[in-house]
Amino acid sequence: MAVVGVLAAVAVLCYLFLFVRGSFEFAIERRLTAVGAMVLVAFTQGVATLLFQTVTQNRVLTPSIMGFDSVYTLAQTAMVVAFGGGVLAATDGVGKVVAQTLLMVAFATFLFRWLFSGRHANLHVLLLVGVAIGMAFDSVATFGQRVLAPADYDLLSARMFGRLTAADPQVLPLAAGVCVLVGVVVVRRHARLDVLHLGRDVATNLGLDHRRELTLALVCVSVLVAMSTAVVGPLTFFGFLVAVLTHQVAGTHRHAVLLPMSFLLGVLVLVGGQFVMEHVFYATGMLTVVLEFVGGTVFLVLLLRKGTL
Amino acid sequence: MITVDAVTKAYGDTPVLGPVSEVLADRGITSVIGPNGAGKSTLLTIAGRLAEPDSGTVHVHVDDAAGAVGLDVHRARSADVAKLVAVLRQENHFTARLTVRELVSFGRFPHSRGRLTPTDVAAVDEALGFLDLTALQGRHLDELSGGQRQRAYVAMVLAQGTRHVLLDEPLNNLDIRHAVRMMRLLRRVADELGRAVALVVHDVNFAAAWSDRIVAVRDGRVVAQGTPEEVVREDVLREVFDTPVRVHVLDGVPTAVYFR
Numbered sequence: 001m002a003v004v005g006v007l008a009a010v011a012v013l014c015y016l017f018l019f020v021r022g023s024f025e026f027a028i029e030r031r032l033t034a035v036g037a038m039v040l041v042a043f044t045q046g047v048a049t050l051l052f053q054t055v056t057q058n059r060v061l062t063p064s065i066m067g068f069d070s071v072y073t074l075a076q077t078a079m080v081v082a083f084g085g086g087v088l089a090a091t092d093g094v095g096k097v098v099a100q101t102l103l104m105v106a107f108a109t110f111l112f113r114w115l116f117s118g119r120h121a122n123l124h125v126l127l128l129v130g131v132a133i134g135m136a137f138d139s140v141a142t143f144g145q146r147v148l149a150p151a152d153y154d155l156l157s158a159r160m161f162g163r164l165t166a167a168d169p170q171v172l173p174l175a176a177g178v179c180v181l182v183g184v185v186v187v188r189r190h191a192r193l194d195v196l197h198l199g200r201d202v203a204t205n206l207g208l209d210h211r212r213e214l215t216l217a218l219v220c221v222s223v224l225v226a227m228s229t230a231v232v233g234p235l236t237f238f239g240f241l242v243a244v245l246t247h248q249v250a251g252t253h254r255h256a257v258l259l260p261m262s263f264l265l266g267v268l269v270l271v272g273g274q275f276v277m278e279h280v281f282y283a284t285g286m287l288t289v290v291l292e293f294v295g296g297t298v299f300l301v302l303l304l305r306k307g308t309l
Numbered sequence: 310m311i312t313v314d315a316v317t318k319a320y321g322d323t324p325v326l327g328p329v330s331e332v333l334a335d336r337g338i339t340s341v342i343g344p345n346g347a348g349k350s351t352l353l354t355i356a357g358r359l360a361e362p363d364s365g366t367v368h369v370h371v372d373d374a375a376g377a378v379g380l381d382v383h384r385a386r387s388a389d390v391a392k393l394v395a396v397l398r399q400e401n402h403f404t405a406r407l408t409v410r411e412l413v414s415f416g417r418f419p420h421s422r423g424r425l426t427p428t429d430v431a432a433v434d435e436a437l438g439f440l441d442l443t444a445l446q447g448r449h450l451d452e453l454s455g456g457q458r459q460r461a462y463v464a465m466v467l468a469q470g471t472r473h474v475l476l477d478e479p480l481n482n483l484d485i486r487h488a489v490r491m492m493r494l495l496r497r498v499a500d501e502l503g504r505a506v507a508l509v510v511h512d513v514n515f516a517a518a519w520s521d522r523i524v525a526v527r528d529g530r531v532v533a534q535g536t537p538e539e540v541v542r543e544d545v546l547r548e549v550f551d552t553p554v555r556v557h558v559l560d561g562v563p564t565a566v567y568f569r
C-alpha cells in the first residue's frame with residue numbers, strides 16, 4: 001500500500017507542477033481544481049464500487065447498474081427538452097449539484113426501502129428492478145434526445161460523458177465534506193464489512209444485524225455515486241476497473257486495507273492517466289472515454305471468463 | 310437450553326413446518342432425522358435465527374450467575390445471540406479468498422468485534438487443533454478437499470465458543486471415512502468441551518450410533534423423539550420414512566436395514 005500511495009502522490013505532483021507553460025498561477029489553479037475533481041471521483045467511485053461488491057458478494061456488479069447514470073441522464077435531458085440547451089450552463093453551481101445528488105439518493109433509497117420491505121425482498125430482485133428502471137429512464141431520455149434541435153443535442157451530449165477537468169471548483173469543498181463523512185462511517189465499520197462479505201447467513205450467525213448493515217452500506221454507496229455523478233457526470237466502468245485492480249493488488253479480504261487501497265489506486269489511475277493523456281497524447285478531454293473503454297473491456301473479459309454474473 | 314415454541318413456517322402457500330414445539334438440551338448430541346422436504350433444515354435454521362418463523366418463538370436459556378436468562382433469538386440483539394448459539398448452513402460460499410486461519414478467526418467476531426485479543430487467538434488455536442487443522446491453517450479454502458473444508462467451517466462455529474452448535478447436514482458430501490471422523494469429532498465436542506450439538510442427519514444409522522437424542526420429523530411435525538433405542542424402531546421408522554425398515558441391534562447399536 002505504501003508503494004501505491006507514493007506512486008499516487010508522485011502522479012499528483014507531476015500533474016500539478018510539470019510542463020507548466022505561461023502563467024504559473026493560472027495553470028496551478030486550473031490543475032488544482034482538476035486534481036480535486038479526480039481525487040473526489042477516485043474516492044467516490046472506488047469506495048462505492050468496493051462496498052457494493054462486498055454487500056452483493058459479487059465481483060462483477062457495479063453500482064451504476066442501479067440506474068444512477070440513467071437518473072442523471074434523464075434529468076439533464078429533461079432540462080434541455082424543457083428549457084433549451086442554454087439551461088445547462090446557466091444553472092451550473094452548488095444548488096444544481098445538491099439537487100441532483102438528492103434526487104439520485106432519493107431514487108436509490110426509495111428503491112431500497114420499497115424492495116426490502118416487500119415479501120420477496122432480496123438483492124437480486126433489487127438489482128433486476130434497478131436495471132429495468134434504468135433502461136426505462138434511458139429509453140425516455142433517448143426519446144427526449146431525438147426531439148432536440150441539433151445544437152441543443154450537441155450541448156447535452158458533452159454532459160453524457162464524465163468531464164474531469166471541467167468540474168465546478170465551487171462544489172468541490174462540499175463534495176469533499178460529504179466524502180470525509182462517508183469515509184469515516186465506512187472506515188469505522190471495516191471489520192463489519194469483512195463479516196458482511198461472508199454473506200447473509202454467516203454474518204447473521206456472527207452477530208451482525210445483516211439488514212441494517214446492508215441498508216447502511218447501500219445508502220453510503222448511493223450518496224457516493226450520486227455525488228460523483230452530479231459533479232463530473234456518469235462513469236460506468238471506472239469504479240469497476242479500480243475494484244478489480246484493488247482486489248488484484250491488495251491480495252487480502254480485509255477492508256481496512258481494501259478501502260484505502262481502492263482510493264489510492266483510483267487517484268493513481270485517474271491523475272496518472274490524465275497526465276499521460278495531456279502531455280504524451282495531447283488529448284485533454286479523452287481520459288474518461290479511454291477509461292470507460294478499458295474498464296468495459298476488462299468487464300467483458302471477466303464476465304466471459306467467469307461465464308456467469 | 311433452546312426452547313422452540315409453536316413455530317410455523319410456510320413458503321408462499323405451502324406450509325413446510327409446524328406447529329413445532331421442541332426443547333434442545335444443554336448437553337449432548339441431538340440429531341434431527343426425517344425424509345426429504347420434512348422441514349428438518351427449516352427447523353434448525355429457524356432455531357439458529359437464519360430464518361424467521363411465521364409464528365411462534367425460539368428462546369435460548371443460559372444459566373449464569375443471575376439465574377436462567379431467556380433470549381428471544383429473533384428479537385434480541387444479534388450480537389448477544391451470537392455468543393450463545395452458533396449455526397452453520399449446509400452450503401457455504403464466499404467470494405473472499407480466505408485462509409483456514411482467517412475463516413476460523415471470524416468465529417471470534419462476536420467477542421472481538423474484529424480486533425483479536427490473546428484470548429481470541431488462543432480460542433482460534435484451540436479450534437484449529439481440535440479439528441486437526443493446525444497444519445492446514447495457512448492454506449486457502451479453495452485449496453482444500455471437501456472434507457477439510459467442512460472441518461474448517463465447523464472450526465469457525467466452534468471458535469465462536471457458544472453453548473449451542475447447530476449444524477445443517479455436516480455429513481453432506483462426505484465419504485464414509487470423513488463422515489465417521491466428523492461424527493467422532495462432534496462427539497468429542499459434546500463430551501470434552503461440554504457443548505450441545507444439534508445436527509440434521511440423513512443417515513438414520515449415523516444418528517443412532519452417535520446421538521444422545523433423536524428427533525424424527527415428517528411433514529413439518531415432530532412425530533417421534535427420544536433415545537436412539539426409542540426412535541430407531543421398525544414401527545417408528547416405517548411411519549417416518551413411509552418405507553419398510555428392519556432394525557437389528559449390532560454392537561449394541563440399533564441399526565436400520567432398509568436397502569431392499
